[in-house]
Amino acid sequence: MSMELPSSNEPASKSEKTQPSKPNHTMIVTCVVIAAAVILIIGIGILMRVFRPRVGRRKERDGLEWSMISFQRLKFNKWDILGGLIDENLIGNGGSGKVYRVITKKGQKVAVKSIRHEQKERQGLMEKQFLAEVKILGGIWHNNIVKLLCCIRGKTTKLIVYEYMDKQCLHKWLHGKKRGLITQVLQWERRLKIAIGAAQGLCYLHHSCSPPIVHRDIKSSNILVDSDFNARIVDFGLAKMMASEGDPETAYAIVGTFGYIAPEYGNTRKVDAKSDIYSFGVVLLELTTGREAVTRNEDMNLAQWAHKHLREGNSAADALDEEIKDPRYLEAMITVFKLGLACTLSSPSSRPSMKDISQILQRCSENSHMSTES
Structure with missing residues (x-):
């Protein structure tokens, strides 16, 4: 008695029809990469918020409103100066502001006086002192008077940049x-x-x-x-x-x-x-x-x-x-x-x-x- 083998053209059994298909590995890898990238971006954002340098915070407060007026031919820009206003470079702290010793990218030493006026009651006085200094030093030239290089103005900070004196005061x-x-x-x-x-x-x-x-x-x-x-x-x-x-x-x-x-x-x-x-x-x-x-x-x-x-x-x-x-x-x-x-x-x-x-x-x-x- 002979038995007939099923034809290859016949449909598969019911159990075979309901069996789930194998997962798409490429899609899974893509999802993992995207998720990791999102987590990395969020993490970097948090770190930048926590460890943002002081000059970065100053830039944020003053926005992009920094303006620079030069009185000499300079080999630096305003960002060279702003990047040097850190505690390690502080050389003086008086009633009219802090003084920093900043070394530019090209190795030039300059003295930077930072005048801040966050308090409204002192804003007028600080503004007058800043304008007086810039007006006077910008218009005079003498070997025994410090040379004014430039001034930089922001919303709450004004900077006066001078030649640096090696022996200080x-x-x-x-x-x-x-x-x-x-x-x-x-x-x-x-x-x-x-x-x-x-x-x-x-x-x-x-x-x-x-x-x-x-x-x-x-x-x-x-x-x-x-x-x-x-x-x-x-x-x-x-x-x-x-x-x-x-x-x-x-x-x-x-x-x-x-x-x-x-x-x-x-x-x-x-x-x-x-x-x-x-x-x-x-x-x-x-x-x-x-x-x-x-x-x-x-x-x-x-x-x-x-x-x-x-x-x-x-x-x-x-x-x-x-x-x-x-x-x-x-x-x-x-x-x-x-x-x-x-x-x-x-x-x-x-x-x-x-x-x-x-x-x-x-x-x-x-x-x-x-x-x-x-």
Whole structure:
């Protein structure tokens, strides 16, 4: 008895029809890749939100409204400067803002003063200081006044970019040793060189600018020095241009730094060229005595102490800085000390002009040079 085999053309059995088909592997892999990409993008977004650098946050606050005005031919752009405003580059922090030392991509060192005005009550003052500094420094040029490179404006931050001074400020060189900031003593030849340079810068502001410019915050920390100890006057945020020599500006808020402010300012709130001369006289007393303008443990400032020292019959030589006192320079040091006293006289009309001061300092340098050669 024979059996017939089923034909290959016959339909499959019912059980075979209902059996599920094999999954599509390509589709599964695609879905996994897409899901992984989405997770990665979300993760990166979260990390950027958490660890976003400070300058990135500043950019976000100020938006893309940064504008830059150049006063020199520059080899950097605004983003080079913004990227350097980090705590590691902070070199100064004062009432008018923070100062950073920024190295651009091409290796140029610049000093950047950052002025912020998030508080509405200070916004007007900060804006005035920024505009004053840019207006004055943008229009003057002198070897003993810091060079303005550019300014950058944002919504809540304004940046002023200067040339960088390798040796930083005079205050550090005179008083940094006691704070462990430096180890060497600034010798008399360099002190006199700095005094002459700063005097020439002030002489230019008072006598060569039209209208004359009053700095209003001359102090040892606002006198910078380069690698050769040439002086540069900096920080013109409080400076004022006078309509004429006899037309002083009146300030309704305290400006300047205690210890350097002329005594008449407390009564009249008026500032003129004689106010700068008083402040510069305090710097001369710092240079010759090594003392600070204001000392916490003393009940008088440096100018008051120096005048009292002579009134009590003490010699000028006894007031000089013992660390640098040298017979070769003793006469010049005494002359500069007494010049500091003349600059800090209580009567403004009795103080010498910056032209006279500059000439006296120059003669001291010439006489010192002759004495060292003899």
